[in-house]
Amino acid sequence: MSDSNNGLSQEQQYVLKLVRNRKSVFFTGPAGTGKSYLLKHIIAHFKVKEIPIAITASTGMAALNIKGKTLHSFAGVGLAKDSAETLLERIKKNIGLLQRWKTTHTLIIDEVSMIEANFFDKLEYIARKLRRTRDGQEKPFGGMQLVITGDFFQLPPVPDTSFNHGKNLPRFAFEAKSWMSCIEEPVFLTHVFRQTDSTFIRILGNMRKGVLENRDIDLLKGLSRPLDFLDDIEPVELFPVRKQVDTCNKEKLDALPDSQHIYYAMDALGDDMSKIPIPKDNSEAVFERFAAPAIVILKIGAQVMLVQNISQPKELSEKLVNGSLVNVKYGQLSTFLRLRTYRRWY
Numbered sequence: 001m002s003d004s005n006n007g008l009s010q011e012q013q014y015v016l017k018l019v020r021n022r023k024s025v026f027f028t029g030p031a032g033t034g035k036s037y038l039l040k041h042i043i044a045h046f047k048v049k050e051i052p053i054a055i056t057a058s059t060g061m062a063a064l065n066i067k068g069k070t071l072h073s074f075a076g077v078g079l080a081k082d083s084a085e086t087l088l089e090r091i092k093k094n095i096g097l098l099q100r101w102k103t104t105h106t107l108i109i110d111e112v113s114m115i116e117a118n119f120f121d122k123l124e125y126i127a128r129k130l131r132r133t134r135d136g137q138e139k140p141f142g143g144m145q146l147v148i149t150g151d152f153f154q155l156p157p158v159p160d161t162s163f164n165h166g167k168n169l170p171r172f173a174f175e176a177k178s179w180m181s182c183i184e185e186p187v188f189l190t191h192v193f194r195q196t197d198s199t200f201i202r203i204l205g206n207m208r209k210g211v212l213e214n215r216d217i218d219l220l221k222g223l224s225r226p227l228d229f230l231d232d233i234e235p236v237e238l239f240p241v242r243k244q245v246d247t248c249n250k251e252k253l254d255a256l257p258d259s260q261h262i263y264y265a266m267d268a269l270g271d272d273m274s275k276i277p278i279p280k281d282n283s284e285a286v287f288e289r290f291a292a293p294a295i296v297i298l299k300i301g302a303q304v305m306l307v308q309n310i311s312q313p314k315e316l317s318e319k320l321v322n323g324s325l326v327n328v329k330y331g332q333l334s335t336f337l338r339l340r341t342y343r344r345w346y
Ligand SMILES: Nc1ncnc2c1ncn2[C@@H]1O[C@H](COP(=O)(O)OP(=O)(O)OP(=O)(O)O)[C@@H](O)[C@H]1O
Pocket: 002, 007, 008, 009, 012, 029, 030, 031, 032, 033, 034, 035, 036, 037, 038, 151, 193, 194
């Protein structure tokens, strides 16, 4: 499947070719088809060419994975609850932001399934107005190249309550009025790299579309069994939304006998990744989408998971990866989350 030149499959290379030809593309496909892998190649292409791009994702966690920022943070529109016209006027008053909107050649958006249609239309309007040509011509998304990826079968957008008094169900970005005019070519990746077992791939594919066959269900049920965990680490339970994760974590924590140790985040507004100061009224949006929680409650014996890859120091970089699990031991609580401990790593 892969080409020896750059390690991309033919369908991935096709997307890269479109991107190189300055087309606005949306590429999608089931989990494990190499969307993130391809996106990293695309970003590398722009970096080599020194083309000014904005690397964004719908959530803070997704943005961390590609060393980018949230789309909200790039846009500088806070929670984007105001009308597109109001947001546009606000941006015009902020020279740094205005420059960013005008000079970005390519906007990359990862995990687009969580971007709401109404929000996408607002951004399209802002870009179209701000990037009008000298003779007043307007182009979709102001002519900015869009490289968008994600899988609409994965997580849906959070409802935009500012729209129609919150009565409307959230709509996907592809339902935005402007979507069709912005995307020149959608591409569907089909080859699954993550798994090689064809039965498993079929089950995952059917599950994605919500059309599991009886034989799939029987096979999955047949795997149900009590789990042994000899290393002291409990198997992780997966939930689709954060609220269910929080409830499960709270139940586990409550069941531990130790007293609670509470750690509060020391948040302060600084500059964003483009060195533009974050306005105070945007802080709500920044913190809401931030990967780290404002309060962490621990007890001895609590199982914690790292949610970022640690690249320094080198000898720990392979051990401390996104998803690593550990039990908090006696004696660790006093050093946990101390500024000095944090600074050792960053
Ligand atoms: N062309 C390729 N050659 C070899 N391995 C690849 C290739 N493309 C992707 N992979 C590998 O396949 C796995 C899945 O890729 P990736 O995480 O990019 O998929 P994805 O479509 O983004 O999945 P998800 O939707 O779950 O985020 C990764 O381990 C990645 O390194």
